Amino acid sequence: MRRVLRLLLAGMFALLVLVPAEPAAAAASGGSGVVVLEQPANPSAPPGPNLTPQQQPPDKTKQKLVIGVLAAILLVIVFLGRNARNKRLKKAGSATSK
Numbered sequence: 001m002r003r004v005l006r007l008l009l010a011g012m013f014a015l016l017v018l019v020p021a022e023p024a025a026a027a028a029s030g031g032s033g034v035v036v037l038e039q040p041a042n043p044s045a046p047p048g049p050n051l052t053p054q055q056q057p058p059d060k061t062k063q064k065l066v067i068g069v070l071a072a073i074l075l076v077i078v079f080l081g082r083n084a085r086n087k088r089l090k091k092a093g094s095a096t097s098k
Helices: 002-018 025-031 061-097
Strands: none
Touching: 002 061
């Protein structure tokens, strides 16, 4: 049982290391994340939000999927740990009551 838990823990660590934390759009651009904006030609124009396609928020479905998988793995680890603990306590309790 310990081997399974260690294997799951190692797998989760490898997943965290291999899956990039930054969004796919930022990774595909290859930039360092610094955005340089040009000065407007007319400085008297009122500034306002201007969302061009490059500035729109990235799609977070992949990130949500990774978080969901990690949460499911943690839930399995907790479930297996509780089962192992309960079996060990039952075994120890039956050995002392004889």
